[in-house]
Amino acid sequence: MVFKLIRFLNELAYICVITIFLNMYSELHYALVFFLFGSMIAAIKYDIRDEEYSYLYKAYREHLQDSKRI
Known part of the structure; x- marks a missing residue:
């Protein structure tokens, strides 16, 4: 987790x-x-580096589940 944050700060720099x-x-x-x-x-x-805790993947999975219900 710390390594990913350091890479993110490096990209921002x-x-x-x-x-x-x-x-x-x-x-x-x-x-x-x-x-x-x-x-x-x-x-x-x-x-998106961490699929398990990613907000975008979570939103995409919820969207797919909602579209299957319709």
């Missing part, structure tokens, strides 16, 4: 560094869009 360079050499909104999408992807990757 890379995203922050790239965002700083984008902000220095281009307009601010490009850097903000990159930061938002990059952090979303990092959060999703962190969530």
Whole structure:
């Protein structure tokens, strides 16, 4: 669990560094869009690494069960 959190924080650090360079050499909104999408992807990757406790897998399984009931 701790190792996955460290990998997640490492990915966020890379995203922050790239965002700083984008902000220095281009307009601010490009850097903000990159930061938002990059952090979303990092959060999703962190969530789906552990299938047993993953929120996305749980929601997907519930959706499949609900669609079978209809």
